[in-house]
Amino acid sequence: MxxxxxxxxxxxxxxxxxxxxxxxxxxxxxxxxxxxxxxxxxxxxxxxxxxxxxxxxxxxxxxxxxxxxxxxxxxxxxxxxxxxxxxxxxxxxxxxxxxxxxxxxxxxxxxxxxxxxxxxxxxxxxxxxxxxxxxxxxxxxxxxxxGLHNLEETPRFAKGAVVRIADPEAVDHTRLPGYLRNKLGTIEVVYPGAFSYFVSTGPDGIGAPMPVYRVAFKAEDIWGKGKSEPNTTIYADLFEAYLESSN
Missing domain, CATH: 1.10.472.20 (Nitrile hydratase, beta subunit)
Structure with a gap:
């Protein structure tokens, strides 16, 4: 975005x-x-x-x-x-x-x-x-x-896993909020099935059906303590292509 x-x-x-x-x-x-x-x-x-x-x-x-x-x-x-x-x-x-x-x-x-x-x-x-x-x-x-499809492969991540948000190449349209790039979050929900988008986003990574996750972020990890209310959690539903291992 x-x-x-x-x-x-x-x-x-x-x-x-x-x-x-x-x-x-x-x-x-x-x-x-x-x-x-x-x-x-x-x-x-x-x-x-x-x-x-x-x-x-x-x-x-x-x-x-x-x-x-x-x-x-x-x-x-x-x-x-x-x-x-x-x-x-x-x-x-x-x-x-x-x-x-x-x-x-x-x-x-x-x-x-x-x-x-x-x-x-x-x-x-x-x-x-x-x-x-x-x-x-x-x-x-x-x-x-x-855009819901049957999931043919096991999702890469499970509930509770800590993931890093990817920083893919900029394209005309993306489903990844810019402020989440390179941030760490925790998988809250692994949605059943696989999902596709209306169009392929090319090098951005969205195309074939894939798992979608609800990821939780501490607001202070995104914007810093000085710009965040305490004990605030930000949630985002993200395609698997936007997630990387935190290791």
């Missing part, structure tokens, strides 16, 4: 936003809906659990779109630009750029549509009802998709 997604221990970042509402503005619900529809039509569901009828779904969307796609786009933003925008504004920019990059529409067409709806905010949105797609979306919202 790059700087803007790995803020643990950083100081002088300004006031903390304590807003508890999931959606602050009405348009944010639509952005979440667009993302959900894209995931429900994504080609990655052809290999997901449970099974979905992707091959016969009557949609023109023929790409893979997952949480990893959304996060990679956000993490690719210049940090100072990233902090300027609201949460769902970043979603909107990432989704819009994806559709342009993949050729579903051009930048000029997007700009014209934007200008039109700014000038006509009450204009109806385009709608193309499709019962099959609505059924697929409802099924996806209910069942989701799982």
């Amino acid at each position: 790059k700087l803007q997604h790995s803020l643990g221990g950083l100081q002088n970042l300004g006031p903390v936003n304590v807003e508890t509402r999931v959606f602050v503005e009405p348009w944010e619900k639509r952005i979440f809906g667009i993302h959900t529809v894209m995931m429900a039509e994504s080609t990655h569901l052809s290999d997901a659990l449970p099974e979905y009828p992707i091959d016969t779904l009557p949609t023109t969307f023929k790409n893979t779109w997952t949480w990893a796609s959304l996060r990679t786009g956000a993490e690719g933003m210049q940090p100072f630009e990233y902090f300027k925008y609201r949460y769902y504004e970043k979603w909107l920019m990432g989704i819009s750029q994806f559709f342009v990059d993949q050729g579903y529409l051009c930048a000029d067409e997007l700009a014209k549509k934007t200008d039109y709806y700014r000038g006509n905010p009450a204009a109806p949105m385009p709608e193309q009802p499709c019962p099959e797609i609505k059924t697929q979306i409802n099924a996806y919202l209910t069942k989701g998709d799982s």
Whole structure:
């Protein structure tokens, strides 16, 4: 996770936003809906659990779109630009750029549509009802998709083992918080089964299904006594690729 997604221990970042509402503005619900529809039509569901009828779904969307796609786009933003925008504004920019990059529409067409709806905010949105797609979306919202697999090999680490967190090569997207790199932790839970991620992270190490562990860290071991409340434990669920023997 790059700087803007790995803020643990950083100081002088300004006031903390304590807003508890999931959606602050009405348009944010639509952005979440667009993302959900894209995931429900994504080609990655052809290999997901449970099974979905992707091959016969009557949609023109023929790409893979997952949480990893959304996060990679956000993490690719210049940090100072990233902090300027609201949460769902970043979603909107990432989704819009994806559709342009993949050729579903051009930048000029997007700009014209934007200008039109700014000038006509009450204009109806385009709608193309499709019962099959609505059924697929409802099924996806209910069942989701799982990266859980049968574990074919014994996990490398057992509960109670002390491990050192790896420091893999920096990549476009990682599931390892930066502040945990090279730190020592203790295995609290070995989750049953093996887990895969939506995409391979390449040299970062996430690809084939592997065990996942809950690792406990003393806050003072991460940030030092002067920046930590006493008797505080930090927990992180980590792929096995991110763990090394402490010896």
